[in-house]
Amino acid sequence: METLEFQAEARQLLQLMVHSIYSNKDIFLRELISNASDALDKLRLAVLVDGLEADTSDLHIDIEADTEARTLTVRDNGIGMTRDEVVELIGTIAKSGTAELLRKLRESDAESRELIGQFGVGFYSTFMVADRVTLVTRKAGTEHGIRWESGGEGTYTIDDDADAAVGTAVTVHLRPADEEDALFDYVADGKIREIVKKYSDFISFPIRMGDAVLNSMKALWARPRSEVSEEEYKEFYRHISHDWSDPLEIINMKAEGTFEYEALLFLPTRAPHDLFQRDAPHGLQLYVKRVFIMDNSRELMPDYLRFVKGVVDAADLSLNISREILQQDRHIQMIRRRLVKKVLATVTDMMSSDAQKYRTFWQEFGRVVKEGLLAADDNQKAILDISSFASTAAGSDAESGEEQMTTLAGYISRMKEGQEEIYYLTGESRAQVENSPHMEAFRAQGYEVLLLTDPVDEIWVDAVADYDGKKLQSIARGAVDLGEDTDEDKPAEGEYADLLTYLKGALEEQVKDVRLSHRLTTSAACLVSDADDMTPALERMYRAMGQEGPRVKRILELNPNHPLVTGLRAAHEQKADDPALPETAELLYGTALLAEGGDLEDPARFAKLLADRLARTV
Numbered sequence: 077m078e079t080l081e082f083q084a085e086a087r088q089l090l091q092l093m094v095h096s097i098y099s100n101k102d103i104f105l106r107e108l109i110s111n112a113s114d115a116l117d118k119l120r121l122a123v124l125v126d127g128l129e130a131d132t133s134d135l136h137i138d139i140e141a142d143t144e145a146r147t148l149t150v151r152d153n154g155i156g157m158t159r160d161e162v163v164e165l166i167g168t169i170a171k172s173g174t175a176e177l178l179r180k181l182r183e184s185d186a187e188s189r190e191l192i193g194q195f196g197v198g199f200y201s202t203f204m205v206a207d208r209v210t211l212v213t214r215k216a217g218t219e220h221g222i223r224w225e226s227g228g229e230g231t232y233t234i235d236d237d238a239d240a241a242v243g244t245a246v247t248v249h250l251r252p253a254d255e256e257d258a259l260f261d262y263v264a265d266g267k268i269r270e271i272v273k274k275y276s277d278f279i280s281f282p283i284r285m286g287d288a289v290l291n292s293m294k295a296l297w298a299r300p301r302s303e304v305s306e307e308e309y310k311e312f313y314r315h316i317s318h319d320w321s322d323p324l325e326i327i328n329m330k331a332e333g334t335f336e337y338e339a340l341l342f343l344p345t346r347a348p349h350d351l352f353q354r355d356a357p358h359g360l361q362l363y364v365k366r367v368f369i370m371d372n373s374r375e376l377m378p379d380y381l382r383f384v385k386g387v388v389d390a391a392d393l394s395l396n397i398s399r400e401i402l403q404q405d406r407h408i409q410m411i412r413r414r415l416v417k418k419v420l421a422t423v424t425d426m427m428s429s430d431a432q433k434y435r436t437f438w439q440e441f442g443r444v445v446k447e448g449l450l451a452a453d454d455n456q457k458a459i460l461d462i463s464s465f466a467s468t469a470a471g472s473d474a475e476s477g478e479e480q481m482t483t484l485a486g487y488i489s490r491m492k493e494g495q496e497e498i499y500y501l502t503g504e505s506r507a508q509v510e511n512s513p514h515m516e517a518f519r520a521q522g523y524e525v526l527l528l529t530d531p532v533d534e535i536w537v538d539a540v541a542d543y544d545g546k547k548l549q550s551i552a553r554g555a556v557d558l559g560e561d562t563d564e565d566k567p568a569e570g571e572y573a574d575l576l577t578y579l580k581g582a583l584e585e586q587v588k589d590v591r592l593s594h595r596l597t598t599s600a601a602c603l604v605s606d607a608d609d610m611t612p613a614l615e616r617m618y619r620a621m622g623q624e625g626p627r628v629k630r631i632l633e634l635n636p637n638h639p640l641v642t643g644l645r646a647a648h649e650q651k652a653d654d655p656a657l658p659e660t661a662e663l664l665y666g667t668a669l670l671a672e673g674g675d676l677e678d679p680a681r682f683a684k685l686l687a688d689r690l691a692r693t694v
């Protein structure tokens with residue numbers, strides 16, 4: 077027998093269990109049954125796909141209660157675990173993001189339950205009700221069993237067990253019942269039945285106690301919606317998603333005829349913590365005629381809907397279909413198209429039927445959904461329809477402080493007379509974008525501007541040509557002509573020609589052009605990108621991803637009504653070779669860069685030039 081230590085994070089999670097931060101302790105049984113059910117699915121699959129030799133004719137879960145010894149055993153004849161797997165799967169928490177969650181958990185008590193709901197606690201939840209847990213397991217296809225035991229403190233023991241049957245048996249040694257602490261008598265027949273019925277009724281294998289089968293085993297997705305209670309849907313959602321909060325929306329689908337399938341989809345209420353992790357699993361499980369085939373089915377949903385959870389049960393696929401074949405299967409592609417349409421349509425309905433719900437959805441998943449705009453397929457319009465954005469016209473809600481958002485349709489309905497384009501500005505934060513000099517003329521003349529601050533916004537705006545015939549136009553790119561100030565400005569162009577030529581030469585390294593601006597009212601200068609050039613934010617993103625590209629030069633625009641610019645022109649006229657001029661040009665450029673939140677190439681030099689100038693004025 078060997079005594080081993082739990083990994084540090086596992087120890088912390090166990091601590092939380094032992095000191096019971098959950099009020100609902102009943103769920104430990106659900107977790108054990110859920111694991112057993114997964115193990116049965118895995119065995120069936122190993123036989124089907126990998127040709128493992130094992131008997132799958134009587135897959136089941138047994139619950140045994142010993143009232144005298146006060147133990148409860150959940151036994152399955154599923155895949156089982158090897159010694160290494162027990163150490164790896166039970167002794168450690170491999171899930172990404174767990175360390176981070178645990179840290180947050182320690183920091184905030186109030187939010188604890190919310191937070192911990194983001195990752196299932198699984199097997200460890202047994203320590204809410206037990207002072208000792210024994211796990212005896214034997215992997216299908218191996219000769220020897222393993223016996224694992226722990227009191228939930230820092231260590232566990234592990235030993236060989238020659239008698240173990242294929243599968244896994246988990247025995248919890250119950251602590252004394254304490255109903256005040258919601259620690260019920262879990263060896264009582266009635267309590268066990270109640271929990272199974274409530275949480276695990278839909279499990280597709282028989283859950284037996286003695287001769288009785290406790291669950292109905294009815295596939296939830298195959299039942300008409302009117303016959304399934306909200307509670308049942310919620311439990312099923314928890315089973316497949318490991319998310320403890322309720323789903324935001326439940327979607328049923330059924331298709332008959334040439335391609336038969338049933339689907340039960342869920343939109344979660346909250347984004348999982350690994351939403352943006354590269355290899356985070358997708359949320360759909362594939363079944364074929366009620367038999368679990370695989371989870372994480374990326375073929376059934378595009379990446380931008382990877383957060384959708386649920387089950388798709390297809391009738392016309394082979395049971396031992398592989399992922400490779402799935403990718404090319406016509407049925408799957410057709411099903412996927414329908415699922416996407418349905419999800420988008422559901423969100424569209426939500427916008428009119430329950431605005432608050434839609435807001436929650438968009439706040440949690442908008443950033444992901446917008447990734448769908450990058451592929452210019454026929455869903456682009458539908459995605460734009462359900463997208464909403466911060467805007468200069470929509471401030472924050474005075475009461476809730478919640479940021480108001482607008483749809484593109486809403487924006488268009490408010491467009492000014494003669495306005496042809498949808499104006500937007502991208503950047504890293506709302507404050508930065510709102511206060512950017514580019515905004516000045518637009519604000520002064522009452523044009524609404526969309527404030528796009530998600531990283532993905534930098535990219536999709538280039539993939540979307542227009543919405544409803546209205547082009548999307550960045551106010552920091554290309555020339556701007558708001559059409560109202562051109563006449564007065566015309567004479568200025570000539571007066572400034574010399575200065576502009578001079579500055580173009582002096583700032584040759586930094587910018588590709590210098591011109592007068594139509595967008596500034598108060599700032600002296602700003603930088604804009606050429607219509608087809610990459611924006612600096614996008615450049616930064618590529619650099620962050622390790623792709624070093626050439627630096628794209630931008631255009632410096634000057635405000636001809638600003639005293640700094642008029643002064644500079646006068647100085648240049650008087651003494652074109654004044655050595656202070658190039659420095660002023662550099663300062664002007666640097667200030668424009670800072671004002672939009674950009675990074676100076678040589679901040680120390682900028683600071684020195686500025687300090688020298690200031691020194692002369694004090």
Ligand SMILES: Nc1ncnc2c1ncn2[C@@H]1O[C@H](COP(=O)(O)OP(=O)(O)OP(=O)(O)O)[C@@H](O)[C@H]1O
Nearest residue numbers: 111112115156157165195196197198199200244318
């Ligand atoms: N009865 C079982 N048979 C075979 N393997 C099991 C069994 N119970 C647990 N395991 C293995 O141990 C792993 C960890 O289980 P645990 O319940 O802690 O987490 P989980 O089921 O992966 O996810 P969650 O924490 O969300 O429930 C499982 O993923 C599974 O590989």
